[in-house]
Amino acid sequence: xxxxxxxxxxxxxxxxxxxxxxxxxxxxxxxxxxxxxxxxxxxxxxxxxxxxxxxxxxxxxxxxxxxxxxxxxxxxxxxxxxxxxxxxxxxxxxxxxxxxxxxxxxxxxxxxxxxxxx
Numbered sequence: 001x002x003x004x005x006x007x008x009x010x011x012x013x014x015x016x017x018x019x020x021x022x023x024x025x026x027x028x029x030x031x032x033x034x035x036x037x038x039x040x041x042x043x044x045x046x047x048x049x050x051x052x053x054x055x056x057x058x059x060x061x062x063x064x065x066x067x068x069x070x071x072x073x074x075x076x077x078x079x080x081x082x083x084x085x086x087x088x089x090x091x092x093x094x095x096x097x098x099x100x101x102x103x104x105x106x107x108x109x110x111x112x113x114x115x116x117x118x
């Protein structure tokens with residue numbers, strides 16, 4: 001439930017500019033920072049009665065929400081052309097594993113002679 005407490009409105013009005021700067025610094029974009037801040041204010045309004053330190057609560061929500069946004073978007077790669085290297089990368093990875101396996105195996109001489117250390 002969202003609060004109608006006048007203390008909440010007073011808090012938002014008094015801290016909005018400072019917290020907006022924090023949100024913009026976290027996002028690197030003013031529009032995204034504003035969206036992030038609005039989400040944090042909504043979260044604060046929902047828990048206003050229980051929160052003892054609203055400034056710390058909002059900063060924590062800003063940081064955690066920004067990480068969540070980053071995690072959702074980090075897999076997106078926007079490009080004009082589709083890279084045609086998917087199969088090539090797969091072969092390189094398999095070849096790299098095969099090379100590592102060959103290096104890890106004992107040589108034919110070592111297998112034939114047993115432990116042939118000088």
